[in-house]
Amino acid sequence: MRADILAWSVPVLFCAFALCFLLLSRLHASLRWWSAGFFVASLGFALTVLPTAPGSVAKPTLEDTLFLIALAVANAAFAARAGRRPRWAWLALVVGAGSAGAAVSLAFLGGSVLHEVFSVQTACAALMLLSAVEMRHDPGTLRPLLVGLCGTITVSLGLQNVLLLYASPEDLGVSNWRESPWGFVFQLNGAATGILLALSVILTTAFDVIARLREESTADALTGALNRRGLEQGVEAMRRRMLPDRRLTLVLSDLDHFKQINDRYGHEAGDAVLCGYAALCSGLAGADGLVARIGGEEFAIVVAGGDRASALELAETVRTSARQIRWPAPLTDLTVTASSGVVAINPQETLFDAINRADRLLYSAKADGRDKVVIDIREAVPEPALKRRRPAGPALAG
Incomplete structure (x- = not known):
């Protein structure tokens, strides 16, 4: 089973999400961040479809870095939605640590894909945990949904790491990993996570618009008092x-x-x-x-x-x-x-x-x-x- 069975459909879908959020960005400033995040993620998925030379370190590390940057930008979107400033120092630290861990695993640990994936997924889990923390301040009615989604993704990434360390049969090379069932499942899980986030953003934006229209129908536009x-x-x-x-x-x-x-x-x-x-x-x-x-x-x-x-x-x-x-x-x-x-x-x-x-x-x-x-x-x-x-x-x- 090939890990790139979805081929170009995933990067194209993520690029479509990015365009959708850009067009809707006038509804809320956070949608600009979501647009940027999904565009970066689409680049990462597009790179995974392209062939990887044996022993390559730069291309897999770039892919991992793009995925981490996409989640960091998603965290900025969550912060903007909650009316807070992104914690750029923490985000940069997590992205840098995850990318460095991936590069070291590929360059100095015998091209260990298991260590690479473990490093990147640990960083992804940390970014989603930071997103869950940001969402505690969200004023919207669907805050529990978003906090729960971020928490669920964090736990899912942790469980995948446990399976990776204790159930993976062997440490494959990058190309073999992507063509293995393990690589397919992990890549599919990443795509599903992105799609769930996109659908959640669309749903919460729709609820925000409905709440805003309801408020505008009962409030005086100038003073903010009731009409x-x-x-x-x-x-x-x-x-x-x-x-x-x-x-x-x-x-x-x-x-x-x-x-x-x-x-x-x-x-x-x-x-x-x-x-x-x-x-x-x-x-x-x-x-x-x-x-x-x-x-x-x-x-x-x-x-x-x-x-x-x-x-x-x-x-x-x-x-x-x-x-x-x-x-x-x-x-x-x-x-x-x-x-x-x-x-x-x-x-x-x-x-x-x-x-x-x-x-x-x-x-x-x-x-x-x-x-x-x-x-x-x-x-x-x-x-x-x-x-x-x-x-x-x-x-x-x-």
């Missing part, structure tokens, strides 16, 4: 986690005189104000709260609980904190104020009915001079008692 759709979904999720009779607090805020900010400082400065205010609201809403930009300069904060005291405290904190923001140039002399309407979202009430109620209170605050909070939250009482009470008018705070 109306995202707010509605978030409120429904909060309600599912709460007891049926619990209420939510809605703080609806609108920046005062925002058009004047745009006219005086420019739209870029106005965008910076919107982003800064959204960040302020997100910090005050906490990890469990929701912040959405639902209009040009209108923001909504939704938090669990519907008691008057905590709702008023949150709204007043947002109002006073906005005044205290120190803006960078050219906004150093700017003081941003906002008017707010605050209501409790009742269990049977839709979010947008609550927004309409809060909007009326917000414009009451605007009419009363701006930079104010108007709140209309009554303490929760049994439903029959609520029906007997006369509606209370909005209370003015601030």
Whole structure:
């Protein structure tokens, strides 16, 4: 059985993967690294198809080095995916050690292919182990898949080394090794590993694109806050986690005189104000709260609980904190104020009915001079008692 039974199909396939990742690289920077890695691997597999002269050291060592470089570049791709810088010093050390071990085995150990393969596969296992370490920081939903794949490849390479040392019948020359069943199995395993990595990258990229599209459909592109759709979904999720009779607090805020900010400082400065205010609201809403930009300069904060005291405290904190923001140039002399309407979202009430109620209170605050909070939250009482009470008018705070 010939070890090169796949002939040129493997290098051509790997070159196709490289081209595919290059075309998709606009989706994620890590795909450029994958493209480079598969191109280098295709060169390595192409060299294995070409004849090797008896006693040759340079060609087999070059092949081994190309495969090691390909895995090092794959490690850089994993690091880029996780938002980290590649550990080039460690990668260079492993590649150098593996290549040197292969060259020494072929040149000074009687052309020992077993020692050559052992050195290279040990280096490959080390590179995959480093990749598994990098993937621990990956933010994607398929991180366990990638970590598991890297770990599985590492273990597989280790087991192959054990079989190589204890089950291989003889130490063959390079040409004889590649035509032996052992050479065929090892080469086939290398090709299968590359194909599995390529398919995993394609799968994770597809999941990343889906997650990004889902996020873009629920997030405001400028501020990163939720949009109306995202707010509605978030409120429904909060309600599912709460007891049926619990209420939510809605703080609806609108920046005062925002058009004047745009006219005086420019739209870029106005965008910076919107982003800064959204960040302020997100910090005050906490990890469990929701912040959405639902209009040009209108923001909504939704938090669990519907008691008057905590709702008023949150709204007043947002109002006073906005005044205290120190803006960078050219906004150093700017003081941003906002008017707010605050209501409790009742269990049977839709979010947008609550927004309409809060909007009326917000414009009451605007009419009363701006930079104010108007709140209309009554303490929760049994439903029959609520029906007997006369509606209370909005209370003015601030």
